[in-house]
Structures are given as C-alpha cells and as structure tokens.
Amino acid sequence: MVVHRTTRRPSFTYRGLELSHPYVVLLELASMLEHDDLVIAVDSLISRDPPLRGASLEAIWAATDSYEARWGAPALRKALLDARPNTDSPGETRTRLLLLRAGFPEPVINHPVTDPGTETTRYLDLAFPEYKIGVEYDGDYHRTVKNQWRADQARKDSLASLGWDLRTVTSQDIKEPRRALDALHRSFARAGARPPAASNWSGRALELLGRSLRPPATT
Structure with missing residues (x-):
C-alpha cells in the first residue's frame, strides 16, 4: 500500500x-x-x-x-x-520587460515629480531620474476619454517644463517595438547617458525580442 x-x-x-x-x-x-x-x-x-x-x-x-x-x-x-512592486497596470509591466530585454537599465517605477509652481506631484510609470527621462504606457483610454486626454496634455507640458524628456509607449509598440526603442535610445544619447546598442533590436535580434513578448489586448 x-x-x-x-x-x-x-x-x-x-x-x-x-x-x-x-x-x-x-x-x-x-x-x-x-x-x-x-x-x-x-x-x-x-x-x-x-x-x-x-x-x-x-x-x-x-x-x-x-x-x-x-x-x-x-x-x-x-x-x-x-516582478516589481508598485506597478499600476499590465501595460507598465510589459513596457518594463521590453526595456530590460532591449538592454536599458532598470527603471524606477512610479517615480514622483513635483511641480514647484502648483505643488502638484505626478508619477511617471517608468523613469530614469538621473537623466530626467520618463517612459509612459498609454492605453487607448488615454485618447478616447476627453478628460483623460486633457489631463495627459497638462501632465506632459508640466513635465517638459521641468526638463523631463517623456517617451510614450502604446500596445502597438509592444508588438512592434523598434520605434519606441529607437526613440528612447536617442533620449539617452541626448542626456549624455550610454544607451544600449541599437543592434539589440534590429534584424534577427528584433525578431527574437518580439517573440519574447506576448501582444497585449488593445487597452
């Protein structure tokens, strides 16, 4: 038995x-x-x-x-x-995984930035504070909901006035990441930071990177 x-x-x-x-x-x-x-x-x-x-x-x-x-x-x-604490959405998680697999350094999650004029604190989805570079994942509701769209414009304008270079990632960029990664690469170069090699997401490397990411639902 x-x-x-x-x-x-x-x-x-x-x-x-x-x-x-x-x-x-x-x-x-x-x-x-x-x-x-x-x-x-x-x-x-x-x-x-x-x-x-x-x-x-x-x-x-x-x-x-x-x-x-x-x-x-x-x-x-x-x-x-x-996994990382303090993430707000699946899109943020997918964006973080994309950046890390492309060779970018670990970003700070939901980094607070306070506008001294209005004393308003805004939180960047992903940030590289030492270079003042932020990365935001925008789902479709950011463009289809008027109040959200207006808030986003005010947010981006405020952050730009404080010297932040803000990059935006959408679900399409997760599926086809080259545009977003090229843009972030240029942001790093402008800030005097050392970006990862662009060859990490070109040719065969881009194909392999795409395979590692499951296309998200359109959100």
Whole structure:
C-alpha cells in the first residue's frame, strides 16, 4: 500500500465561501500562464494601489518556497525574479520587460515629480531620474476619454517644463517595438547617458525580442 501525503493548501472564508489564498492561485496559474502573463499577475498582487495590493514580494517568495514543486513553484520563482512592486497596470509591466530585454537599465517605477509652481506631484510609470527621462504606457483610454486626454496634455507640458524628456509607449509598440526603442535610445544619447546598442533590436535580434513578448489586448 502506498500512502500519499498532501499539504493542505491555504484558504480563507469570505461570505461563507471557502476561497483559495492568492498565493495558491498564483501557484496554480504558474502551470497555465506564459511567463510575462504570470509576471503581470504577480505585479497586480503587489501593485501601488492599496485596495488592490494583496501581498508583498517577500511574502510570495516565502510562500512559494514552502510548497511543493508540482504546484508550479519553479515557474513562479522565475516570474518573481522579473516582478516589481508598485506597478499600476499590465501595460507598465510589459513596457518594463521590453526595456530590460532591449538592454536599458532598470527603471524606477512610479517615480514622483513635483511641480514647484502648483505643488502638484505626478508619477511617471517608468523613469530614469538621473537623466530626467520618463517612459509612459498609454492605453487607448488615454485618447478616447476627453478628460483623460486633457489631463495627459497638462501632465506632459508640466513635465517638459521641468526638463523631463517623456517617451510614450502604446500596445502597438509592444508588438512592434523598434520605434519606441529607437526613440528612447536617442533620449539617452541626448542626456549624455550610454544607451544600449541599437543592434539589440534590429534584424534577427528584433525578431527574437518580439517573440519574447506576448501582444497585449488593445487597452
């Protein structure tokens, strides 16, 4: 007779229903999702928005190490290496992964910039503060919602007046990244920074870079 022992998976009760703990859900998703989608799932759990934030990166690491490998732990550990706290959206995560794979340095996530005239603080999706370069991911709602579009124009004008060079990335740029990467490369060169080699996203390298990114939904 063979006895199989299993570890009871953590759960909690909500309105009379027993639900899987978020850590367990991540482990289960790890066996089904592509790498980038799993990174997005982790980022959403450690997001900047307090109502949405459900864990810390350290806590997810600890939980992953305590469960068996068949739960998807190896894939989740790999995703945790690419996950970062304080990200606001899947588009931001995909943009960050794109920049890192192209050879750009690690950006600061949701970097605060305060306008001394209005005392308004704005947060850049991704930033390289030492060079005053920012990268923003804009979903379609940034152009289809009037109030959002107006706020974006005021935001960009304010940041430009403070000396920031702001680059914009869309879902199309994630699918076909050369334009956005070339633009950021020029921004680095203008700032006196050392950009990565443009050959990282040309020819065969561009093809391989595109394959590493799953095209996002149009958002």
